[in-house]
Amino acid sequence: MxxxxxxxxxxxxxxxxxxxxxxxxxxxxxxxxxxxxxxxxxxxxxxxxxxxxxxxxxxxxxxxxxxEGLFERPIEQALQTQAAQKQIGQIAQELEAEGFFAQKEEKEKEVKVRPLPRWRPIMGIAASLILLVSLGYWWQKSQSLPSWSQEYAIASAESTQKELQLLLGAQGFGQNEEALRQLQLGLNAYEKKDWTKAKTELLAYQKANSIFAQEETQFYLGHIAFEQGELGSAKSYWQELAQLPSLPPHISEKLPWYQALLALRENQKELAKSYLKKVPQGPYQEKAKELLQTLE
Amino acid sequence: MDISIAALRAGDQSAYKALYEQAYWYCASYLLQQGAQETDAKATFNRALEIFWTKMQTPDFELSCQPKTYLYAVCRNLWLKQLRKRKKNPILQDEERLLQEPLPHLVQEEVYFLEEEEADPLLMTAMKALSSMKNTDCQKVLELYYFEKKSHREIEQIMGFADNYSKVKKNSCIKQLKKQLLRLLGQPKA
Missing domain, CATH: 1.10.287 (Helix Hairpins)
Incomplete structure (x- = not known):
């Protein structure tokens, strides 16, 4: 040794x-x-x-x-995409006014290579494409859109006309700024307990399929339904939420507490007790313990 | 992508990278809301991931929540700790409000963990010595052997060493590192 x-x-x-x-x-x-x-x-x-x-x-x-672009801010990217979308739309309108698309169809019939259109709009499109492609990765992940940036990468080796068609065919940008505004309006109304308005805005936000704050939205919609006495609806919102593999801590710490309150409203004492036992450490746990003692 | 706890326990770097990707914005959005700058958010998250990684290698550590939630709690703790440090300087009203928030149990645990580590001058000395060795063969061999748990044979292949050289090199490098620590401990030899 x-x-x-x-x-x-x-x-x-x-x-x-x-x-x-x-x-x-x-x-x-x-x-x-x-x-x-x-x-x-x-x-x-x-x-x-x-x-x-x-x-x-x-x-x-x-x-x-x-x-790989992880640290680029998602919200800013979304807004940049919105700006890029506007720019693309403007360029497309300009080209349409110039008869660009009509010319293209005609040329297809003739099966001839037509000369490139005027330089200025083409340069504008190229700049927009670079911006859009750099946003593509995040956008695909967040919006589950078709992988148009990949299609673009393939198409980029081909004609400028094809690129333009591809971009004009891409759907889904431009919603996000509006969605974020709806979220803000919904949260403002929620804070003011204006349940009807909060519900309208948050439902619209949820439908916009943004990645941001979806769990919170689901929780608030459940709470709004609860406050409005729509207990079945509240239950369904919260059950869906509870089935997610992970939740932000500020939601997971209060969800079973609210589910317990809902069960009590429906006179389901045993169910309420089981929810109260699930309240994790945090601001609701003490209250949950007290209520559990009262119920037992 | 589901990240396996077993892979995290085994120190699989690709699992940690996937976790980084999954949890970064989850934690950073909280930090940015609480007044952190982007560089603070990145540094805080990196530190939280290191702490989580260290914890996962501790045999008796039990993860009672999702890795992402754990990282969130550690980030929150680290940021509050940072604000406490800054308290000596004039701080914003908002920070005052944050400082009054009670720390959850998990976060408290992490505060102690960090304070202990920072208070150990020997560990700091060794880290400094390693930092000065960065990108040398010594640092790489020590990392491969003690962190990546590679065998001497594998190290010889990775580093292009002759047969039986890895062990000699590793022993000489750790001796070099210990020399500095022994000096601090008041002992003449390594």
């Missing part, structure tokens, strides 16, 4: 020694201060290597994800 060998010290730090070997190592450390220091230094060195490596790995991941 070489108590000083790096292998022995590694095995000690990684709990790979037998109980006897471990005891012998600790006994030596107790007798010999220099050995105790060596043992401690070895442990700290390993911990530092692991911490440092984790730190480097996380930094590397952040860098890679940065290159």
């Amino acid at each position: 070489d108590f000083h060998s790096p292998e022995w010290l590694d095995a000690f730090q990684q709990n790979q020694l037998s109980a006897e070997e471990r005891a012998a190592t600790l006994a030596l450390a107790q007798k010999d201060a220099a050995y105790a220091a060596e043992l401690q230094a070895h442990g700290i060195a390993i911990q530092a290597i692991q911490d440092f490596s984790r730190q480097s790995a996380v930094e590397k991941m952040a860098q890679e994800l940065d290159e």
Whole structure:
């Protein structure tokens, strides 16, 4: 047994020694201060290597994800997309006024390569395309749209006319700014307990299929239904929400509390108790415990 | 994408990268709402992920919630801690309000975890020494052996070393690192 060998010290730090070997190592450390220091230094060195490596790995991941566009702000991207959409629309109108599409159809019949149209709109389209393609990745994920940016990437090797058609055919942008406004209006109305208006706006927001705050919207719609006495509807909103694999903590901490209140309104005491038991640690847990005691 | 807890426990880097991608905006949106700048949000999230990763490697650690929720709680804690540090300087009214919010149990636990770590000068010394070794063969070998748990044979292949050299190199590098720690501990030899 070489108590000083790096292998022995590694095995000690990684709990790979037998109980006897471990005891012998600790006994030596107790007798010999220099050995105790060596043992401690070895442990700290390993911990530092692991911490440092984790730190480097996380930094590397952040860098890679940065290159993949993770840190670009989704809301700003959405608004940029909206702006890009407007720009594309404007360019399309301009081209239409110039008879661009009519010319294209004619040329298709003739099966001839027509010269490119005027430079200015084409440059505008190119600039817009670059902006749109850079937003494409996030947009596909958030809106579950057809993968038009990929189609664009394939089509980019082909004619400018085809690119334009593709862009004009792409649906789904332009909704988001409006959706965000609806969310804001809905939340303002909710805070003021204007349930009817809150419901209208939040339903419109939910239908717009934005990725932002969907769990919150679902919860608020349930709460609005609850306040309006539409208990079946409230139940269905909250049950759907409870089935999601994960929820933001500020929702998960209050959802079972509200589900319990709903069950009590429907005189389902046992069900209410089961919900109260599920209230996690947080601002509602104490209240839940008290109510549970009262019910029992 | 479902991220397997087993993969996180095993330290699978691709699982952590997937978690990063999944949880970043979830946590960052909270931090940005609470007055953090984007650089603060990124640094806070990175730190939270490191803490989570470390915790997951601890055998008796039990994850009682979704990884994303855990990261959210740690980010919140780290940001509040940051605000507390800044309290010595004039702070905004909004921050005052935040500081009055009670910390959930999970977050409290993480505060202690961090304070302990920061208070250890030996660990800090070792981290500093490693930082000065960054991108050297020594740092890479130590990382491959102690972090990625590669065998000496695998390290020799990755690093292009001759047979049986990895062990010699690893021992010499850790000795070099320990030397600095032993100096602090008042011991003459490594």
